[in-house]
Amino acid sequence: MSYFTEIYHGVKTLLTGMRVTGRYFITSGKSAITQQYPDNRASLKMFDRFRGEVVMLHDENNEHSCTGCQKCELACPNGSIEIIWDRGVDPETGKKKKFIDKHIYHLGMCTQCGLCVQACPSNAIVWAQKFRKTRSTTEPS
Amino acid sequence: METATIAPPIKSEEYFINMGPQHPATHGVLRLLLTLDGEIIKKVEPDLGYIHRSIEKMCERNSYQQIIHLTDRLDYLSSHINNEAVCLAVEAALGVEVPERVKVVRTILDELIRISSHCLWWGVMGMDLGALTSYFYAFRDREMINDIFEETCGARLTMNYNVPGGLMHDIHPNFVARTREFLAHFKTKLPEYDRLLTDNVIFQKRTKGVGVLSRQDAIAFGASGPVGRASGYSCDVRVHHPYSALPKVTFKEALRTEGDSFARYQVRIQEMWESVAIIEQLIDAIPEGPHQVATDAVIKLPKGEFYQKVETARGELGVFIISTGTKNPYRLKFRSPGFSNLSLLNHIAVGGKIGDLVATMATLDLVIPDIDR
Ligand code: SF4
Ligand code: SF4
Numbered sequence: 001m002s003y004f005t006e007i008y009h010g011v012k013t014l015l016t017g018m019r020v021t022g023r024y025f026i027t028s029g030k031s032a033i034t035q036q037y038p039d040n041r042a043s044l045k046m047f048d049r050f051r052g053e054v055v056m057l058h059d060e061n062n063e064h065s066c067t068g069c070q071k072c073e074l075a076c077p078n079g080s081i082e083i084i085w086d087r088g089v090d091p092e093t094g095k096k097k098k099f100i101d102k103h104i105y106h107l108g109m110c111t112q113c114g115l116c117v118q119a120c121p122s123n124a125i126v127w128a129q130k131f132r133k134t135r136s137t138t139e140p141s
Numbered sequence: 142m143e144t145a146t147i148a149p150p151i152k153s154e155e156y157f158i159n160m161g162p163q164h165p166a167t168h169g170v171l172r173l174l175l176t177l178d179g180e181i182i183k184k185v186e187p188d189l190g191y192i193h194r195s196i197e198k199m200c201e202r203n204s205y206q207q208i209i210h211l212t213d214r215l216d217y218l219s220s221h222i223n224n225e226a227v228c229l230a231v232e233a234a235l236g237v238e239v240p241e242r243v244k245v246v247r248t249i250l251d252e253l254i255r256i257s258s259h260c261l262w263w264g265v266m267g268m269d270l271g272a273l274t275s276y277f278y279a280f281r282d283r284e285m286i287n288d289i290f291e292e293t294c295g296a297r298l299t300m301n302y303n304v305p306g307g308l309m310h311d312i313h314p315n316f317v318a319r320t321r322e323f324l325a326h327f328k329t330k331l332p333e334y335d336r337l338l339t340d341n342v343i344f345q346k347r348t349k350g351v352g353v354l355s356r357q358d359a360i361a362f363g364a365s366g367p368v369g370r371a372s373g374y375s376c377d378v379r380v381h382h383p384y385s386a387l388p389k390v391t392f393k394e395a396l397r398t399e400g401d402s403f404a405r406y407q408v409r410i411q412e413m414w415e416s417v418a419i420i421e422q423l424i425d426a427i428p429e430g431p432h433q434v435a436t437d438a439v440i441k442l443p444k445g446e447f448y449q450k451v452e453t454a455r456g457e458l459g460v461f462i463i464s465t466g467t468k469n470p471y472r473l474k475f476r477s478p479g480f481s482n483l484s485l486l487n488h489i490a491v492g493g494k495i496g497d498l499v500a501t502m503a504t505l506d507l508v509i510p511d512i513d514r
Contacts, residue, residue, distance in 0.1 A: 010343075014342065017336060017341050020336050021337070047288075047291050049291075049313065050291055050295055051296055075207075077210060077211070111210060111299070113210035113301045114301060114309060115206060127295065
C-alpha cells in the first residue's frame with residue numbers, strides 16, 4: 001500500500017467508527033443506558049427470584065412454619081445458618097419433642113447459593129429481594 | 142587532523158519492574174515480574190497466589206451439591222458452565238440421565254454466558270488499547286444477558302443454577318421471550334462492534350503480528366479455547382466431546398491460523414456469532430418435561446475416578462473427582478483454562494514492547510480467580 005492509500009484507508013476506518021458513536025450521540029439523547037440508581041430506588045423492582053437475603057416468613061399471628069428440622073443448616077456450605085434447639089414436651093401428646101429455640105442467619109457469611117431454601121421441607125424460609133443492606137445515617141431506619 | 146575517539150556505546154542495563162498485582166491491564170490480582178531492556182521485554186514471570194482461596198481443598202469437605210456453588214468462583218464469567226462441569230461429572234458417576242429439557246436449557250444458558258463473557262472481554266480489550274467507548278457498548282448488551290440470568294437463576298454472576306440431576310428451578314416464563322429479544326438486538330449490534338473496533342486502523346496495527354503463538358507451541362503449552370484455536374489448533378470441546386444438547390446443534394468451530402492477538406480477537410468475535418446460531422437452533426423448541434430428576438438427598442459417588450471436561454468461554458475446564466464412596470470427594474482437581482493459557486505468556490511476550498504485552502494479555506483473556514483457585 002502506498003503512503004497515501006494508507007492514510008486514506010486509516011482515516012476512512014476512523015470515520016466509520018465515529019459514525020457509530022456519532023449516531024448514538026445524536027439519537028440516544030437523555031434515554032441513557034444506565035439506571036439512575038439511587039434516584040430510582042422507589043421504583044426499582046428486582047426480579048422475583050433475585051437472591052437478596054434469606055428470610056423466615058411470618059404470618060399475621062407472627063408464627064412461622066419452621067419445624068427445627070435442621071435441614072437448612074446441613075445444606076448450607078459455610079455454616080451461615082445456625083439452629084439452636086431444645087427438647088421439650090409436646091403439650092398435646094405429652095411426648096418429648098424437639099423445639100426450635102433460635103434460627104440464626106449470618107448474612108455476612110452467606111454466599112447466596114440458595115441451597116437452604118431448596119432444602120427446607122416446610123417452605124419456612126424464602127428469598128427476599130432486598131439487596132441494599134446498608135443505610136445512610138441521615139435516613140430513617 | 143586528529144582522529145576523533147569513538148565514544149563507547151551507552152551501556153544499557155536490564156531492569157526489573159512490577160506489573161500488578163493492582164494493574165488495570167492484568168484484570169485482577171495478577172503480578173507480572175517484567176525484566177526489561179529499555180522498553181523491550183526480556184522476561185515475564187507471573188507471580189500467582191494473591192487470590193488463592195483453596196477451592197479444591199474446600200471441595201473435599203463439602204457435599205457434591207455444595208461444591209457446585211464454589212465453582213461459580215473459579216472463572217466467574219463462565220460460572221454456569223463451571224457448574225455444569227461438576228454436575229455432568231456427578232451425573233455420569235451416578236449414571237443419571239437428565240431430561241432433554243435440562244440439556245437444552247443448560248446449553249442455551251452456556252452459550253448466553255459465553256456471549257456475555259466475550260462481550261465483557263471485547264469491552265475491556267478496547268479499553269486496554271485506549272478505546273473506552275467499546276466498554277460501554279459491550280456492557281449495554283451484556284446487561285440484557287445479566288437480566289435473563291437474574292430472572293431465571295436469581296443471580297447475575299454466581300448463579301448456582303445447576304444441581305446434580307437438573308436445574309434448581311424451571312426456567313422463568315419470560316425466559317424464551319427475553320432470549321429472543323436479546324438475540325434480535327445483539328445481531329444488529331455485532332456488526333457495530335466490527336465497525337467500531339475490528340476495522341479500526343489503530344486497533345489493527347496494535348494487534349496484528351503481536352504475541353504470535355505457533356500451533357506447535359499452543360499444543361505444547363496446553364493452550365485451549367480461543368487462544369488455541371487462533372493458532373489453528375482445533376481444540377473445541379464442544380466439537381470433539383459434545384455434551385448436553387450440543388450433539389443436536391450444528392455450528393462451525395472458529396479457527397484461525399495466524400496465532401497473533403488479532404486472530405484471537407477474530408476467533409472470539411466469530412464465537413459470538415456461533416453462539417447466537419446455537420441458541421437460535423434451540424430456543425424455539427425447548428422440550429417439555431421435568432426440570433430435574435430426583436437424586437438422593439445425600440449424594441454418594443461410587444468408588445472410582447471421574448473426569449468431565451467442558452468448554453468455558455476461556456477454554457477447556459476439566460473436573461477430576463476421586464471418590465472413595467463417601468459423600469465428599471477424596472480429592473477434586475480443576476484443570477483450568479486460564480492457568481495453561483497464562484503459562485505461555487512468557488513465550489509469546491519476550492521480544493515485544495510493554496504496550497504489546499497489554500494487547501497480548503487482553504487477548505489471552507485471563508480471569509485470575511480461575512488461575513489461582
Ligand atoms: S444461601 Fe447458601 S450460604 Fe446462604 S444461608 Fe442458604 S445455604 Fe447458606
Ligand atoms: S429446613 Fe426449614 S423447617 Fe427445617 S430448620 Fe431450616 S427453616 Fe426450619
